[in-house]
Amino acid sequence: MAEAAVESVTTDNNTHGQRYELSFERPASDTLLVRLAGSWRLENKLPPITEVQQQLESGAAVAQVRLDTTQLSAWDTGLLTFLAGLYTLCQERGIVLDKAGLPEGVRKLIDLAFAVPPQKDTGRRGELPPVLARIGDATLKLLHRAPEMIGFIGEVTLSLGRLFRGKAQYRRSDLMLIIQEVGPQALPIVSLISFLVGMIVAYMGAVQLAQFGAQIYIADLVGIGVVREMGALMTGIIIAGRTGAAFAAQLGTMQVNEEIDAFKALGISPMDFLVLPRILALIIMMPLLVLYADIVGVLAGMFVAGTTFDIGVFEYYQQTARALDLRHFAVGISKGTVYGILIAIAGCLRGMQCGRSAQAVGQATTSAVVTSIVFIVIAASLLTIIFQKLGI
């Protein structure tokens, strides 16, 4: 057409003085020529695609869009996003986009971007579902987890059954290594925490008992408090944070590395080979750790009584021996053993459920510790009530 004229020019300066230019021409009534010149870089604050849209909507219907980039001096992703928008715009309107005018690199990249159509039914599109649906989903997930846990406990039981029949496939050296990690290597932290908790109990009690001159009963208070309750509880919480987390992280990482699949593919049960030794190690070591924590706790009480209230070591020992008998130790240690089993199950369960990413390992670890501690506190309450009712 004769009045083929430049209809609009948009430019903008960038810091380097280079600018982009966008202009439109109508060489024919049904053809829009888009002229791109200058520097089309992200930092040039490029125009929105709506400028082209306005051109397409004004005047005669456009059947073909052509591009002229002969004056283009520089380009980057900025140009590509603009062209991708143009491409989509043309597709929506059934307009032919003639890519011949583009530099070869740009044309190839655009082809690349649209070579694979977007996957539609991935189930990941769309906005967040409504609140009610999300609550429902979360509830269903929670409901699904309960049977998983029960199933896991069942598998652990079967695995223990195989152990007693001598059929479980695991390596004794693994068990020994885990026992070492779980037990002796935990002694420093268990010592520290038990000593401090013993001291806290002693001081708290001493302040009250001193009011009526009964300081010697610190021994009873500390002895019974630590041996029946605190020793096992504190050890449980330390081991949950230390060993439960380690179990989840180890098994989770093995899940990520396909190591657990490798066991399954060979027909070796990961329950026997990985979970069983971990549970055994905690069943064996927890009672010993609790006993150790009890002794350290009582010593802490003795230290406080001796330094603050001048109660002699022998006197304190006598009083403690009068207050405690084996029953109390049995209660504390059996609680500790239960905590140990719960920690091992929670740690291994979360590890085995772990997804296949680094983030999933982190979640598994967190979840193992949280689950263990919740289990421990619930078990502590239940067992305390049961033991009270039984009069032990």
Next chain:
Amino acid sequence: MAAVPEQQMQAEAHITVQDLTMAYGDFVIQRDLTFTVRRGDIFIIMGGSGCGKSTLLRHLIGLKAPAKGEVFYDDVNFWRAEPDEQEHMKRKFGVLFQSGALWSSLTLAENIALPLGQYMDLSPTRIHEVVSLKLALVGLAGFEEFYPSEISGGMQKRAGLARAMALDPDILFFDEPSAGLDPISSRRLDDLILELRDSLGATVVVVTHELASIFAIGNNSVFLDPESKTMIATGDPKDLVESGNPTVRTFLTRGES
């Protein structure tokens, strides 16, 4: 047990997949897969990334149950078999996982010794001999006492292969054997696969999208298409490149034809 279709029996089928549909929950990965792997084949499972190649492998080696359809080994329906029989069948599989999947807490020697110790009644000396031999076969003699984290990725792959071969498997499965390897290591692995097939007489199933490997070793294949969510070709990749579905041809020629 359902009968295996007749035309597949004639081809000395080793693995037969029938109407297999794979899904994670409601999300279907691939549907209606039907193909046969003949004894002694080097069978390539190919397709673009994310089309479900590795998932198909997991179905074949018994790690994931199909949503629908059957997998036959000879004429035994794997997913309908009793657990004991499944375990027995799995012992005939050797699997090389994508990352090698060596057990990180065990040395290379222990990694290979573990399946041997589990399933064979061998003396420690004999196990040691077998382990050394398997490591020597993959060019890792002398690395017995190394832990997986102490060797390179390519060596881990080869050690994984040594472990996969520990029980003299009938079928070797490879998940992306050349992923993360330089071209020469990758080529060496291909040669090794060919040699193993010839010398052990094993059937080999390889998941890969490495064109060089596909043509160098494959004599049968299936092509999974992520768009239509099903297989669109099966056969010798050298034939498929001549006269296949356009998508397959584009894939096999890297889109250059």
